[in-house]
Amino acid sequence: MAHRVVLVVFPGVQLLDVVGPAEVFAGAARLEPDAYELVVASPDGSAVRGESGLRLDADAALAGVDHADTLLIAGGWGYEEACVPSVVAQVRRLAETASRVCSVCTGAFVLGAAGLLNGRRATTHWAMAGRMRSAFPGVVVEPDRIFVRDGSVYTSAGVTAGMDLALALVEADHGAETARTVARWLVLFLQRPGGQSQFSTRLDYAVASASPLRPVCDDIAADPAGDHRVPRLARRAGMSERHLGRLFAEQLGTTPARFVERVRVEAARGLLEADSTTVATVSARAGFGSPETLRRAFVRVLGVGPDDYRARFRTAERI
Structure with missing residues (x-):
């Protein structure tokens, strides 16, 4: 049977967090027929409008998904829409039987709200690392990583980093040559050099004006x-x-x-x-x-x- 990847979306989602990994898995499926089955799930099964204003259809309501082999939570500025108890409960339910649980960008906040990152190392978009550290003090936030694996839980940085993560998952499932071929098709590094610091804004030192x-x-x-x-x-x-x-x-x-x-x-x-x-x-x-x-x-x-x-x-x- 195809490995089922459930992509969790919500209003205000960053569409590239969804489409980027989906293209990686689809590329692998061209090389390894029926390798992956992609299911887009929204909180109520209806289409969502991404932060760019474009609309994305869903295949199912999150509560209607019976299982996920890989559960992947997308990110975006609307991530708080996915941190509500009803969505968090469904994420926690699917995570119990998934072989791996993943997030892109601020999707890590949903995993954090579900208690799936407690005591683990994780990352998110560099601009949100401080907020994540404050929101989830039990999580070891690594702000310069493109993606982090801790056991069966994977978290990645923002936007295009979701494709780096998906390539790593494809490599784990089908080997380096398959992942390398998909990376070439998508004009990507198989392993991107450097960390998030090279993409962050200029140095911002948060020192109070009254401090010596x-x-x-x-x-x-x-x-x-x-x-x-x-x-x-x-x-x-x-x-x-x-x-x-x-x-x-x-x-x-x-x-x-x-x-x-x-x-x-x-x-x-x-x-x-x-x-x-x-x-x-x-x-x-x-x-x-x-x-x-x-x-x-x-x-x-x-x-x-x-x-x-x-x-x-x-x-x-x-x-």
Whole structure:
């Protein structure tokens, strides 16, 4: 029998969270006939309008689905529509007998509401990671991962990351060659290099304006290439190095040196995206001592090197 994939949708769903994985499974079924049966289930069985305004028909009401081999919860800004008790109860029911339970983007909030992520590692869209951590303190949120597997539960980052997840599921079911062929058809990486950090917005340090760290952070951000060694930062802030380190740990969850590195990486990102300046020049202007130091920092923070980053994110008119 075909492996049944139940795709759970709701009003305000991100359609690519549904269609992207569906295309991956459909591609695999062209290579492995009857490999997958796709069922789109909405809360009441009616069509839903996605966040883009397009309408998506459903095959069944969630309560009418008798079983799922793979249960996949889509995401989208309307995810709270799927976090209501009636939907959560049906997700929990199907999860009890499913061989694996998955989410894309904010679909992880539905799994969290159903108690399916308690004590597990999980991820979601980078912009929602903080909210997820606050909503579900029993979940270990990994905000930079494209997808996370913890036992039989899989969670992925936002939008196109659902296709990365689906490719991994196809590989588990039918082998690397099938997954690789589907990836080629869809013009995708079989394993996307790097993590979510390379797609996130510019550094946003949530430090209160009254905090003694705020002027320190503002100074670093205003001049990434400046001398921001810890002793100088401590003197600038009028406190001991130990106290400075304690404040960074408490308010930003990092060390002063790592914060400086992140600011410099963000500065280098902007330079790499904007023009064809050499990596050596970028490293100097962003405050790195050498191109190799810049490369190591990029790999550590973003998971990719500066040349690869530039190739992906430089402005279209310069391609």
